[in-house]
Amino acid sequence: MTGRLPSRSTILLVLLVLALFGLPWVVGRYPIYLAMQILILAVFSLGFNLLFGYTGLLSFGQAGFFAVGAYGCAKILLAVPNLFLGIAGGVVLAGVAALLLGMLSVRHTRIYFSMLTLAFGMMIFSIAWKWRDFTGGDDGLVGIPRAPLEIPGLLSISVATMERYYYVVLVLSLLAILAMYRLVRSPLGLTLQAIRDSETRAAFAGVPVRKYRLVAFTIAGIYAGLAGALLPPLENTVTPPIAHWSTSAEPVLATLLGGVHAFAGPIVGAFLFFIIKDIIVRFTEYWLIWFGVIVVALVMGFPGGVMSIFAKRRT
Amino acid sequence: MSELLRIEGAGKRFGDFVAVNGVTLSIPAGRLTAIIGPNGAGKTTLINLVTGALLPDFGAIHLKGEAVTRLAVHHRIRKGLSRSFQIMNIFARLSVLQNILVPVFARRGRAGIPFHGMERETEAVAEARQILQEIGLRDQENLPAGALSHGDQRLLELGIAVAPVPELCFLDEPSSGLTPVERSRVSGLIRKLSAERRTTFVIVEHDMDVVFSLAEWIVVMNRGQVLAEGPPAEIRENRAVREVYLGEELST
Numbered sequence: 001m002t003g004r005l006p007s008r009s010t011i012l013l014v015l016l017v018l019a020l021f022g023l024p025w026v027v028g029r030y031p032i033y034l035a036m037q038i039l040i041l042a043v044f045s046l047g048f049n050l051l052f053g054y055t056g057l058l059s060f061g062q063a064g065f066f067a068v069g070a071y072g073c074a075k076i077l078l079a080v081p082n083l084f085l086g087i088a089g090g091v092v093l094a095g096v097a098a099l100l101l102g103m104l105s106v107r108h109t110r111i112y113f114s115m116l117t118l119a120f121g122m123m124i125f126s127i128a129w130k131w132r133d134f135t136g137g138d139d140g141l142v143g144i145p146r147a148p149l150e151i152p153g154l155l156s157i158s159v160a161t162m163e164r165y166y167y168v169v170l171v172l173s174l175l176a177i178l179a180m181y182r183l184v185r186s187p188l189g190l191t192l193q194a195i196r197d198s199e200t201r202a203a204f205a206g207v208p209v210r211k212y213r214l215v216a217f218t219i220a221g222i223y224a225g226l227a228g229a230l231l232p233p234l235e236n237t238v239t240p241p242i243a244h245w246s247t248s249a250e251p252v253l254a255t256l257l258g259g260v261h262a263f264a265g266p267i268v269g270a271f272l273f274f275i276i277k278d279i280i281v282r283f284t285e286y287w288l289i290w291f292g293v294i295v296v297a298l299v300m301g302f303p304g305g306v307m308s309i310f311a312k313r314r315t
Numbered sequence: 316m317s318e319l320l321r322i323e324g325a326g327k328r329f330g331d332f333v334a335v336n337g338v339t340l341s342i343p344a345g346r347l348t349a350i351i352g353p354n355g356a357g358k359t360t361l362i363n364l365v366t367g368a369l370l371p372d373f374g375a376i377h378l379k380g381e382a383v384t385r386l387a388v389h390h391r392i393r394k395g396l397s398r399s400f401q402i403m404n405i406f407a408r409l410s411v412l413q414n415i416l417v418p419v420f421a422r423r424g425r426a427g428i429p430f431h432g433m434e435r436e437t438e439a440v441a442e443a444r445q446i447l448q449e450i451g452l453r454d455q456e457n458l459p460a461g462a463l464s465h466g467d468q469r470l471l472e473l474g475i476a477v478a479p480v481p482e483l484c485f486l487d488e489p490s491s492g493l494t495p496v497e498r499s500r501v502s503g504l505i506r507k508l509s510a511e512r513r514t515t516f517v518i519v520e521h522d523m524d525v526v527f528s529l530a531e532w533i534v535v536m537n538r539g540q541v542l543a544e545g546p547p548a549e550i551r552e553n554r555a556v557r558e559v560y561l562g563e564e565l566s567t
Binding site for chain 2: 195202
């Protein structure tokens, strides 16, 4: 590197990451729990926005892959108490599910794609709901252990406390964010954005459009799967509502709140999503109504999301 | 001259309307060909059939002796076909440089590289800059393509069309909507690229000044069929062609 001084935003970013690592020393259990929820939704939404903001495909079925990650991780942890295996297993299963359903979904675009993904998502929901023997039906799966990170014969790190598990979520989320940051600036990221801007032009530039749509869909599924797999060790249970289409709406709302066209949009949106929700539920149980009002107001006032406010100031 | 493209009785129906009705045409390598004809003659549909935007209802298309009639678009691009569009078609939110990088990455098989920044692909970036230099947009490489003037967007489209290093490149009305100055810039560029690169251009054009100043061979289409073809001087004298154009545009 040359002797370039780090920019102000780099310094802010480093401070933010340090603060996130220091969080368990400063705050109690509830804020830590909330921080994990935010990180999980941030990862979920980043994957969603690779499809939406970067490739131009609006998926309403991401909860399906979130649930595959969550149920996959839970089933593995109930059989083999090893967190590495549980999370990796959940991610791989979600990726495979996204690859298979993606082959059928990416043949279509726009509203047809959105409706197909909605249908596939609800199919996964009904499997979670009806397949009692495997998923526990409406009771879900209970007693999922916060198993240790273990490589047999080499190491075994207990992450049983909330604080320790927080670091698992934090490190994996940061790695996922970093990987996505590199991806959107890579040739692959450019190819996806070209497909978003003009599918026909991309095809005539020599890009196999359907193949790269499938790549984006699978990566989004992997991110949904990672987010889902991080949930069961935190909650110790998994229930069918996480596969419901209303869960698919969460990354959509978070991304719209934060901003579709900014890399950090989904992350900022995930933060706002839980903070706004957390404040509203103190006043009313009908939080979703008020939340809806806020989202509508924000989207109408700042179509580019909260991040567009900063972007405008900068220029 | 060796034959680059052969269209054999190709046709396309839209409902009862036959847009292209059994066109047979041979395009040899290295001859700048213009396809002209009144509106609705089937020129753009013919390009769509050849480049794969539409599949023909009958007939066959051979590129370098190989049948490509039903081949997917991106495979045809890899085999050496390319095109620009009548209606502006660029990547509006990408930068000017990135617009050219998309086809360059695709041709080099680098379009799916996920883990490092696109600027690290130094060979591809240098190649894209070279193309920008040729089309005269090097100074604007960091602008969003959507912010360019109409004329510059047309030039950029030309750049995207030649970036796959095609052997055969179709340009659909490259000068439409341009000012006279921009028009002569575009036709100058086509002439230059045609001379310097190993690309055979086929242009569909309404502007007769552009057609007669560029083309070495002219194909006249009318009602979905080839009415006449030949060198410009011959076409200018052709009776049937004059009738189609009511003797106006060709008399100049």
